[in-house]
Amino acid sequence: MTIRAILGCLLGIAAAAEQDWTQWRGPGRDGVVSAFREPKDWPERLTRRWQVTVGLGHSSPVVAGRRVYLHSRQGEDEVVSSFELETGKLVWADRYPASYQVNPAAAFHGKGPKSTPAASDGRLFTLGISGILSCYDLQTGKLAWRKDF
Secondary structure, eight states, X not given: OHHHHXXXXXXXXXXXXXXXXOSTTTTTTSSOOTTOOOOSSOOSSOOOOOOOOOOBOOOOXXXXXXXXXXXXXXXXXXXXXXXXXXXXXXXXXXXXXXXXXXXXXXXXXXXXXXXOOEEETXXXXXXXXXXXXXXXXXXXXXXXXXXXX
């Protein structure tokens, strides 16, 4: 699953750089990890710290304050989740119905979210595949507001 691969890379980057990755392609939206220091010796292979099944989608994970935030689809619901960066333990999750009929021309891409969440000022913003815009409290997962476009 693509999200697992991205999550593995992101965890390595975030842990190595001690830098939050709060939006698509990072703080500067350019994919650059400014605090990264190349190790003298690279390991033969990476060690997986944890793994979770998250569902469908092309949304990238974001990291803020030692937590990983994900937006995916499970069945007919979209799910927004928060996990501890170090352990993968679920901190909070919100699931809501998001009916969506896939255009046959886009069937290959599936029904999952395509938009990466953004974290700012203690809030997490998500935009779902069917136009549902949501705002959550980063720490508690409490829904601040939601607008269905």
